[in-house]
Amino acid sequence: MSRIFPPLREINIYMFRRNPLKNGIVVYTDGSKTGIGAYVANGKVVSKQYNENSPQVVECLVVLEVLKIFLEPLNIVSDSCYVVNAVNLLEVAGVIKPSSRVANIFQQIQLVLLSRRFPVYITHVRAHSGLPGPMALGNDLADKATKVVAAALSSPVEAARNFHNNFHVTAETLRSRFSLTRKEARDIVTQCQSCCEFLPVPHVGINPRGIRPLQVWQMDVTHVSSFGKLQYLHVSIDTC
Known part of the structure; x- marks a missing residue:
C-alpha cells in the first residue's frame, strides 16, 4: 500500500492559526461608541472616525482595515470577545448574506480572509486590566487614542453630557467645568433620566x-x- 499511496503530507489551507505567529506583526485594535476606531502597530497609533455608534461594530471595521493594510503574517489583539469570536468563525462559515450592516462588514472580512496569502492570528486581551506587559500596553494605547480623538471632535455640550452621564454632577459644576451657559447646563441635568426624579417640582402658577x-x-x-x-x-x- 505504501508504494501505491505515498505518505500524505498535511497542508494547512486555513489562514487562521491557533498560536501566535512568531514572525508576524502585532496590531492592537479598539473601538468606541463615539464612532472612533484605532489600531496600534509598531508603536504607531492610527485613529479613524466611522459612522457607527456601537463599539463592537466599530472594532469590526478596524479589524477589516487592518486585514487590508497588513498583508504579511499578522497577529491581531482585541479587547472585544465579540469581535474575536466572530472573526475566528468567518473563515469556515458559509456564504454570508448582507442582510444588515454588521453582516455586510462580516462578509467583507470573510472575502479579505479568503484572498490572503499569509496567515492571521487573533486573540482577546482584557481591557483596562492595568497589568504589566506589551499586550496590556498596546491595548491601552489604542483605547486612549479613541478617547483623545473623541474629546477633540466633540462639542463642549456633548462633552458635558457624557461627563454628566458618568458622574451625575450638578448644573453648576457643568457650567464651571465646560464653560456652558446656565440654560445649557440645566438642560443636560433635566434631560437625565437618573436625575430628573430628584429635581424640585416646578410651580404650576x-x-x-x-x-x-x-x-x-x-x-x-x-x-x-x-x-x-x-x-x-x-x-x-x-x-x-
Missing part, C-alpha cells in the same frame, strides 16, 4: 394650598398707614 388647618400657610406683607412707622405688617393666613 398658583400658590400652594393647605389640606388641613395649620399645615400650610401663606405669608405676605401688607400696609396699615395708621400705624405710622410700623405700617408694614407681616401677615400669615391659613389657606385651608
Whole structure:
C-alpha cells in the first residue's frame, strides 16, 4: 500500500492559526461608541472616525482595515470577545448574506480572509486590566487614542453630557467645568433620566394650598398707614 499511496503530507489551507505567529506583526485594535476606531502597530497609533455608534461594530471595521493594510503574517489583539469570536468563525462559515450592516462588514472580512496569502492570528486581551506587559500596553494605547480623538471632535455640550452621564454632577459644576451657559447646563441635568426624579417640582402658577388647618400657610406683607412707622405688617393666613 505504501508504494501505491505515498505518505500524505498535511497542508494547512486555513489562514487562521491557533498560536501566535512568531514572525508576524502585532496590531492592537479598539473601538468606541463615539464612532472612533484605532489600531496600534509598531508603536504607531492610527485613529479613524466611522459612522457607527456601537463599539463592537466599530472594532469590526478596524479589524477589516487592518486585514487590508497588513498583508504579511499578522497577529491581531482585541479587547472585544465579540469581535474575536466572530472573526475566528468567518473563515469556515458559509456564504454570508448582507442582510444588515454588521453582516455586510462580516462578509467583507470573510472575502479579505479568503484572498490572503499569509496567515492571521487573533486573540482577546482584557481591557483596562492595568497589568504589566506589551499586550496590556498596546491595548491601552489604542483605547486612549479613541478617547483623545473623541474629546477633540466633540462639542463642549456633548462633552458635558457624557461627563454628566458618568458622574451625575450638578448644573453648576457643568457650567464651571465646560464653560456652558446656565440654560445649557440645566438642560443636560433635566434631560437625565437618573436625575430628573430628584429635581424640585416646578410651580404650576398658583400658590400652594393647605389640606388641613395649620399645615400650610401663606405669608405676605401688607400696609396699615395708621400705624405710622410700623405700617408694614407681616401677615400669615391659613389657606385651608
